[in-house]
Amino acid sequence: MVEMRLQAGRVRGLDRGSTLAIAVSKGRILSEFRTLLDRMEIKCAEDPETSRSLVIPLKDRGLRLVIVRAADVPTYVEYGAADLGVAGKDVLLEYRGEGFYEPLDLDIARCKLVVAGKAEPLPRAGRLRVATKYVQTTRRHFAQKGDQVEVIHLYGSMELAPLVGLADCIVDLMDTGNTLKANGLVVLETIAEISARLIINKAAMKMKNTAVKALIAELAKALDQTATDRNLAL
Ligand code: ATP
Ligand code: PRP
Numbered sequence: 739m740v741e742m743r744l745q746a747g748r749v750r751g752l753d754r755g756s757t758l759a760i761a762v763s764k765g766r767i768l769s770e771f772r773t774l775l776d777r778m779e780i781k782c783a784e785d786p787e788t789s790r791s792l793v794i795p796l797k798d799r800g801l802r803l804v805i806v807r808a809a810d811v812p813t814y815v816e817y818g819a820a821d822l823g824v825a826g827k828d829v830l831l832e833y834r835g836e837g838f839y840e841p842l843d844l845d846i847a848r849c850k851l852v853v854a855g856k857a858e859p860l861p862r863a864g865r866l867r868v869a870t871k872y873v874q875t876t877r878r879h880f881a882q883k884g885d886q887v888e889v890i891h892l893y894g895s896m897e898l899a900p901l902v903g904l905a906d907c908i909v910d911l912m913d914t915g916n917t918l919k920a921n922g923l924v925v926l927e928t929i930a931e932i933s934a935r936l937i938i939n940k941a942a943m944k945m946k947n948t949a950v951k952a953l954i955a956e957l958a959k960a961l962d963q964t965a966t967d968r969n970l971a972l
Contacts (some may be wrong), residue, residue: 757800758942758949759793761820763808767934770846771824777960800949812838812937821942821950827932828911831875839943841954842936845961851875853927854918855900855907860926869899870909879909879929897921 762768768786775781775796783795786803794803804820809832811825816837824844825833828851851872860866869890870876880887890905897917899905907926912918918925936957943950 757802758822758946758953759802759804759820761804761806761811761814761823761825763811763824764805765808767808767824767826767847768803768805770934771844774844774846774957774960774964777963778956801953809833815937815939818939818941821939821946822953823937824934825937826934827930828872828875830935830937831930832872834874838937838939840935840937842957842961844934844936844957845964847932847934849911849913849932850925851909851929851932852912852925853879853907853909853929854897854912854923855926856922857924860906866907867905868907868909869896869905871896872909875929876909897923 762771764787772782772786780799780801781797782803783797784791786794786805792805794805796802804814806814806820808826809829811820811823812830812833812835814820815823815825816835818837823838824846826847830840831851853868866880866885866887867890868876868880868887869892871891871893873889873891876887876889890899892899896908896910898921899908900923901921908923909929911932912925915925936954938950938954
């Protein structure tokens, strides 16, 4: 049984033995992370994409996936409710927590965080209105450039905002560029290259060091193999 305790504002699962919980979101991150797990010959005990269960044991490895929303991964890891997590750099830039390490770029879910808008000059007068779900990252980006902007917080369909006059431009993710193109928008500026990262709770790194280090080494090896295969295919 998992005994829960509140400790200095942190919720920690205590009775977890040496098994490791990995927080991951369904969709593109989980499907690409499973390709890495496949390389490591780690199989899920049930299919996480079809199962309604939010805790998915991995066969024979003392590991389990905990299924959470993409933006919640750092919270689960920082608070120790998961030992490790797989989170997009976009999410980590926005979260800016200090309760975890970020030892590995998993080179999955690659895309860019961009400023995009209509293919016409941005208005010069007044404060620029920028729609995004990345409020903190957007504020930091424009502040660094010395630009005063009004950030409008949206939860999705950012590309609509400039079309209906809600904002002058957006800050959002771009991969193929198809979504921007379909909505008549162009990239104005790239803020960051994005990929999913492995993050590790600081306490788990100390208390479960052997298991955590072994998993990092295995993941690093699988990443090397993937890179080698990719180079051979070129
Ligand atoms: P939720 O489904 O909980 O609202 P979400 O829409 O951010 O969250 P996903 O679309 O699965 O969830 O995105 C998860 C992560 O995948 C993002 O944080 C980002 O790092 C990466 N990502 C998002 N969109 C793309 C894309 N078009 N191409 C590649 N990677 C992407
Ligand atoms: C993401 C992002 C863009 C789109 C970009 O949305 O918010 O809308 O991908 O990808 P593209 O450049 O390949 O077109 P996603 O598909 O994840 O939808 P969601 O944010 O509504 O979940």
